[in-house]
Amino acid sequence: MIPILALMLPMLFQGPAGEDVYALKAAKVFTAGDAGVLNNAIVLVRGKRIAAVGRADQIDLPPGTPVIDLGEQWLAPGLHEPHNHAADSGNDINDMVHPTNPDLRVAIGVDPDNPANKDALAGGVTTALFIPGSGTNIGGFGALIKMAGHDMDDMLVMNPGSLKVAQSGNPERWYPFVGRSLMNWNTRDTLQRGLGWAEGYAAGEIGWSDFWRDFEPLLAKDIPVSVHTQIYQVVLMTLTMQKQELGLDPFIDHGTFDGYKLAKLAAELKVPVMNGPRQFFFDRTNSRIQGCGAGWAEAVPDGLVLGYNTDSGGVPQEELSYQAAMGVRLGHDDPEGALKGITSYAAFALKCDDVSGRLEPGLEADMVAWTGFPLDPRSFVTRTWIRGELVYDAERDGRRF
């Protein structure tokens, strides 16, 4: 009863410019930022953004602000998925026209009514990088979306959101007689041509190109390169080609099998790693079940930014928190770090950390209430907000996960 009333109250109490104002109070607030974990804390929301975060006894709420008391629950930022193939209608993820398709954009494929997105909200995922599949070396440009919205424009956060590159380990299955030497040459060649156009265009030397248009934000490093890359040799190629040679901002969007052996180099080159969906590598030279996250985490003290993904479609989107849990289980012995991996670190890799990913004043109010620590699969999501709006409520909408 009280929560319902509390939801109605914002209509009476609106801040400047007609914005709704309300506060959430929780026993545990995981800010994913410098403030760390706050006990008995309050997050004040104004309109679409977070206005204040702090301990309950240190925040001055405007009088009459409706307070939603989450009791013993955890409040955390919305989870960020760096590798989503599930927000579409099911047919649009792999337009395999050429070995590289730099002119394709998947934003058009996003389906706002997709029930998979609703399930994602019930799993606490609020932002996802929806990208083309790995059937070609460059599938096109992905889109960074919120998992809920009235329409496409509402859902889009960044479009283009990233350049999708599949370094190796799938494209060769679809093109006969093609191996890594051709793929790498061709990928590099395409990227060089695109970046060449972007440089020329930025310098005013070349005219506009509809074909290469998305290389403009790529050159400016406004968007990252999300790279499907795994096993040692292929990850090494990604680090050298995308980062060292071409100077882009890639992040490793699988990094599985024995890719973790490049942790130190990735840290040195400041390339983030979003590990998944496989969480372990069975090392046949010593019978070890090697946790991939654990392997990458060796370089976290050297500055490696580490997170997790689902590659959703295979692993359902709502199980992003479970992927991080498996990473912790198999040796990434830092649950809070792993949770940051799917919130603030992921937002950093996705270049949207100025918009979301932490419970900090100024960022959009993407928040999730959990019955316990978010990584524990026994905890569930009670409520999810995107830009301050309650987009999922287990009681109101029925439990979806």
Place this chain on the structure above:
Amino acid sequence: MHPAFLALLPAVLAPAQDPGPAAKADAAPVGRATVYRVDRIETLDGEAMESATLVVRQGVIEALGKAVVVPTGAVVHDLRGGGSTLMPPYVLTHANWLQSDSRGNGRNARFLAADSLWLDDDALQPLREHGVLLVGVDPPGSGLPGRTSVLDADAAAPQPRARVRDLHLKVELDSNNRSKELLRKALEDADKAIEKEAKARTDWEKARKDWDEKQKKAAADKAAKDEKKPAEGGEATPKPGKDEGGDDKSSGKGKDAEEKAPPETFEPPTIEPDLVPVVEWVRKQRVAQIWVDDAAAWLHLLDVLGERELPWELVAMHSSSTNLHEVLDALEKRGERVYLPARLSFLPFTRTRLNLPAELAARGVPLVLLPPATRGPGGFGRSSAETNLHDWRAGVSELVRGGLDRGVALRAITLEAAAAIGQEEHVAALVAGGPATFVILDGDPLDATAEVQFLLREGKVLYDRAKEEKEERR
């Protein structure tokens, strides 16, 4: 050597060489001796002899040692200087390229490997070239594919020739092919057949006993009648045939039908041919060679054998990765001979090397080493003789480098292998007075590149590399 010493030497040695008065009388013209001088003689009976000489006369080793004098008129082969070695010849107990006709999985115990040989003219030449004197062949297939045979590498013998046609019963356990069930059924059927025979024998014995008793009684009756007759004047002669075999009770029935005597000797009921070798095995009249490829197969084998104590030897044909280290203790306890492929292997899913032969040898288990490519259970992979023989010798080298005792390794491919196929008298440690059966290599036997120069059986040269090469050049 000092000439005086040389002069005295024959006198000193002569008695040792003296074949004895009886033999002297028989050996009419004393044959020419052939002398082989090598850098090393591996007698496989004690220490090796460095820089040694071996004298062959009439198929026998007349003398061998460092200080052996060369008899006058002897043909001398001086092979010293390149590390040449003389030792008992190789014996290969399982060659997989000499037979065909795999029948797959089944109870085919009646078949003999010797009957499915695939020999062309030069099939045995590679064996001689590699110093192999005897080779065992086993019937291909899994379950109970048949019985093993032994071939001679001697070209002079008519082909196909088996030195031993029927040696061991082969059993191959292959979990893919349900051969455990097959073996179980075969043992049960053998038990039943033995029981049936025992019962038949008991019945026969009883029948003979009854028959004998009847005969005795009939004879006694007759004698009694005969005794009476003379008192009466011999008129009433007993009617012939009437009372024969019949006593008072049975005379009422079918008196005219003669009751047949049970056979003089016991005729056992026929056993189907594929079961006969199994019955022999259960009766401990023959030995079985049982092939397994991993630790699970070993456990299943023990399970199906149960409490039975049967004579059998283990052939553990594993691949490059094996978990047979799990059964080392059990094999040590058993103590019986084990056949292994000559290869190092890995523990499963690791890069940890495993030297199974060395492990077993250290535990005192007698070993025979086989070529590593000898097919595993169920399959029939025909590789060339050359590849197999080379891999065999290379594998043995690898094992010794990996820690297998050199002496055990050499025995595993010579004497122990010969004993395994019942030929221990034919291929034995080299001693004075023993048969001149040996091989000479131009290097160390554990050097896979060393080539065979000579192969002799009882003094007869089966292979002479120099001669072969000369002929080739012509």
Place this chain on the structure above:
Amino acid sequence: MSPVSRETFWRLLAGAVFLLFAAVAGWAQEPPPGPDPQPEPAVEAAEEIEEVAEAAAEPEVVENLLAIVGGRIHTVTDGVIHQGTVLVRAGRIEAVGAQVSVPAGARVIDATGMHVYPGLVATDASGLLGRPPKPADSFDPFSLTVDLALSGGLTTVHNNGVVGKLTRGTLEGHILRENPFVELSYSSTSPTSRRKLVEDLEKAREFLRQRHAAERARADGDKDAKDPSDKGVNKDLVELLEGRRTAQLQGSNARDLLAVVDLLERFPMRAVVGSGIEAWTVAPQLGRAGVMVVVSPRQKNWADDRFNRPNGWSIENARILHDAGVRFTLQPRSSSISTGGIAGRDLLTLPMEAAFAIRGGLPQAAALKAITLDAARILGVEDRIGSIEAGKDADLIVTDGDLFDYRTFVQWAVVNGRVAYDKQAAPYFAHIRPRQEPPSGDALDALRAAAPGGADAALDDGKDVAEPRDVDAPENSSGTNGG
């Protein structure tokens, strides 16, 4: 702590004294890493004491006697014992309790700070047991998948008509039961198969009636009463109706589930229905019919809005069934063990599947029962396994935390009283949060910390020192600590 017998106490004291000297001697022979001054070498003294200690040493460890000491024991049938002992003899659980004393010669597993659960049971598992037609003949007790299954806490699984234990390294005691199920087809969309089945069941029931009547008649003295002919009678169905086997049916949607309920009302028998994805919509009916359900908590099937009844999947499936009194077990969607790297979705992590049922509201105790005793019940072997009670088979797991915590690992798995898996000795997970070795630094402090008769980790500075085998100084079951 379990009370200590007098004899044991003196042995412990002797051991403690010995260890004190031995530790000192050990220091004398090898300088410790710390800055402490070296005590005077006491090599001779140590040797003497070694001899004394050997004389006082316990007899050899008895082969079939095992004690798991000091753990939190989840019995399933009789609550939780917060710190207790499970005593195992000859493959059976001999005693469970807080006050169980451990006889001399027992191998001891120190479960202090850990949890003890019954071995987990999977009603459907592929790739672990042998292959048809005779799975018992091709079971590989050394296979990688068996090792991994044990590492995940599984001790008994069913596949291809065989209920088999994961008896690592031996065939002994592997087969628990054969042919527990009779597969029946009673789909709501196939009236012909339904009619045929009902007819066959009627025949079987009639046969049983007549046979029972004949037995009664004979018991009453009528010697001529004959058993009825079993011609045309399906023997499997007879066994079902006699309660000796379990009917196995499919029921992924509510219609089929209600059809199963209907069948059971006409022919009461033990039944389990698989892939019960919509079971939550007909929970009360299932509860009344007594049918058991195999639930896969994360198996998704989106509700169809056109239906005018609840449909599709629900994360709360298990919780709703539990509330309606339905017995069920929990299975992951993938009933095999994979080394491919996708974690947490197959039988390697059965407790995690249960964790998702707990997410849906199922109480933890019920989740535990679902993957132990109720799974055993579905397989018809609940008298042998599934709970920690005296008399049952000694199939147990020791975990380093709550079974449903995502960081918990199995430390030891015991099958038929033998230790089949030791996390520290096996190569797979030993490197992940390795088990804490006993303190090897200040032996004196460790001794002081040890209360008399307390269950302390054995002191071992890696040397080959003869220790008296005292039952209250448990050994580290992984062997030497020094490596």
